[in-house]
Amino acid sequence: MICVEQLTKRYGEHVAVDGVSFRCEPGTVTGFLGPNGAGKSTTMRMICGLTPPTSGGATIQGVPYRQLANPGRHVGVLLDASAQHAGRSGRETLALCARVLDVDRARVGELLALVGLSGPAARRRVGGYSFGMRQRLGVAQALLGDPAVLILDEPTSGLDPEGVFQMRTLLRDFADRGGTVLLSSHQLREIEAVADRIVMIAKGRVVADGTKGELLTAP
Ligand code: ADP
Ligand code: ADP
Numbered sequence: 001m002i003c004v005e006q007l008t009k010r011y012g013e014h015v016a017v018d019g020v021s022f023r024c025e026p027g028t029v030t031g032f033l034g035p036n037g038a039g040k041s042t043t044m045r046m047i048c049g050l051t052p053p054t055s056g057g058a059t060i061q062g063v064p065y066r067q068l069a070n071p072g073r074h075v076g077v078l079l080d081a082s083a084q085h086a087g088r089s090g091r092e093t094l095a096l097c098a099r100v101l102d103v104d105r106a107r108v109g110e111l112l113a114l115v116g117l118s119g120p121a122a123r124r125r126v127g128g129y130s131f132g133m134r135q136r137l138g139v140a141q142a143l144l145g146d147p148a149v150l151i152l153d154e155p156t157s158g159l160d161p162e163g164v165f166q167m168r169t170l171l172r173d174f175a176d177r178g179g180t181v182l183l184s185s186h187q188l189r190e191i192e193a194v195a196d197r198i199v200m201i202a203k204g205r206v207v208a209d210g211t212k213g214e215l216l217t218a219p
Helices: 040-047 090-101 106-114 131-144 161-176 188-194 212-216
Strands: 002-011 014-024 029-033 055-060 075-078 149-153 180-185 197-202 205-211
Touching: 002 040, 014 040, 014 055, 014 180, 014 197, 014 205, 029 040, 029 161, 029 188, 040 055, 040 149, 040 180, 075 131, 090 106, 090 131, 106 131, 131 149, 131 161, 149 161, 161 180, 161 188, 180 188, 197 212, 205 212
Parallel strands: 029 180, 029 197, 075 149, 149 180
Antiparallel strands: 002 014, 002 055, 197 205
């Protein structure tokens, strides 16, 4: 469960996020939909304790992200794939994370296969990866700690159609097993394909919040 309460972020005079509140429930994919610059990434960074809010707050499983003991075991996060070390292979990157999270190394191979990065791709340096491959690796990193909650900022950007389909299936399965997913996109069809609930944001404010049926069915 993710609980967002009146989150606000100002950069000088500019209000990037303005009193945003919503909830993400277990067993559901919540699509966070809005145009570029709407405030999606800023909201997600605040939920994950990476950007301090001007006011308001958010909890994951009832506590602020920064108070979670061993956060990678509770929440898988994909916010900025560029944080991956260019000199390591995909497999090495995951193996290091597995050590930090104290996760069985066998998960590394399983997850590489799940995100479509097994074989030669796993042995290549991340520096030579396409953006889509880095997204795949980022999602594998997010899943490594077997978290109950996933927070993914534009996870399908840079993926080919097959990759997009795999990512949708993966997120759907995760939620169908009881996981909580918050997924952002600026494309309606991305959200429509996988989300149960949709939170629409524009200019820092929530402009709609409801089930896909409520929001997308013509009256
Ligand atoms: P989205 O993820 O929906 O594209 P962002 O959360 O990245 O939107 O950005 C929301 C707004 O906040 C934009 O107008 C952006 O320019 C501004 N913004 C984001 N980060 C900063 C920052 N570090 N300093 C100043 N303005 C920022
Ligand atoms: P950057 O400094 O650009 O963030 P890192 O090499 O620190 O790159 O991180 C690459 C990935 O490896 C990260 O996802 C991080 O969680 C993991 N990682 C970083 N340092 C260690 C470490 N000492 N042991 C295990 N995993 C690490």
